[in-house]
Amino acid sequence: xxxxxxxxxxxxxxxxxxxxxxxxxxxxxxxxxxxxxxxxxxxxxxxxxxxxxxxxxxxxxxxxxxxxxxxxxxxxxxxxxxxxxxxxxxxxxxxxxxxxxxxxxxxxxxxxxx
Amino acid sequence: xxxxxxxxxxxxxxxxxxxxxxxxxxxxxxxxxxxxxxxxxxxxxxxxxxxxxxxxxxxxxxxxxxxxxxxxxxxxxxxxxxxxxxxxxxxxxxxxxxxxxxxxxxxxxxxxx
Numbered sequence: 001x002x003x004x005x006x007x008x009x010x011x012x013x014x015x016x017x018x019x020x021x022x023x024x025x026x027x028x029x030x031x032x033x034x035x036x037x038x039x040x041x042x043x044x045x046x047x048x049x050x051x052x053x054x055x056x057x058x059x060x061x062x063x064x065x066x067x068x069x070x071x072x073x074x075x076x077x078x079x080x081x082x083x084x085x086x087x088x089x090x091x092x093x094x095x096x097x098x099x100x101x102x103x104x105x106x107x108x109x110x111x112x113x114x
Numbered sequence: 115x116x117x118x119x120x121x122x123x124x125x126x127x128x129x130x131x132x133x134x135x136x137x138x139x140x141x142x143x144x145x146x147x148x149x150x151x152x153x154x155x156x157x158x159x160x161x162x163x164x165x166x167x168x169x170x171x172x173x174x175x176x177x178x179x180x181x182x183x184x185x186x187x188x189x190x191x192x193x194x195x196x197x198x199x200x201x202x203x204x205x206x207x208x209x210x211x212x213x214x215x216x217x218x219x220x221x222x223x224x225x226x227x
Contacts, residue, residue: 004157035217040123042116042217043158043203059214090157102148103215105157 003027006091006106013081014114021076021109023091032074033103035090036060043090049074081113117141118206120218128226133191135221137204140185144206148215149178149189152201162189194225
């Protein structure tokens with residue numbers, strides 16, 4: 001069973017607030033990812049990291065930023081939340097030794113910006 | 115432009131029968147395909163994968179078939195169980211694509227008792 005955690009699970013926040021979505025994994029995976037998913041739509045990769053101090057933007061443009069200071073921690077930050085940021089945010093991780101290992105997902109954070 | 119397509123938003127089957135979920139892709143560079151299952155309020159969980167060097171991979175009740183010439187893959191669940199009711203996502207990746215996964219929109223499977 002994968003050990004990847006996301007907090008908070010649900011967040012309702014007003015426009016203009018700064019928010020940080022937390023993601024932690026205890027599996028020692030080097031690779032971590034953030035996806036954004038709207039209801040009934042596909043998951044879109046917005047950020048990924050191949051290890052400490054490594055971060056890259058994904059295929060979907062996002063106003064969020066990420067950091068990777070520790071292997072197990074990959075937080076996502078929105079400096080100023082807007083209603084267009086309302087979505088579900090999913091964090092995932094995978095092993096690096098196997099190029100084709102599957103990604104393990106956390107439970108997600110459902111963000112609503114009012 | 116959607117590179118991974120799941121054209122059936124939903125599928126309903128009877129318990130004990132076969133469920134067949136379909137997925138089409140457009141990028142011929144994709145060489146690794148995965149299926150994920152997602153329950154409400156949970157993250158996706160990995161089900162089964164297949165490399166492009168194979169045309170079939172089986173794991174218990176789940177079998178994935180790959181037809182490279184048609185750029186089509188399918189997931190067969192036999193026999194279907196009520197606990198299989200979930201949204202199923204098809205995903206694809208390729209070497210040189212930084213192993214990033216490209217997902218379809220998902221198919222909601224309902225297995226009726």
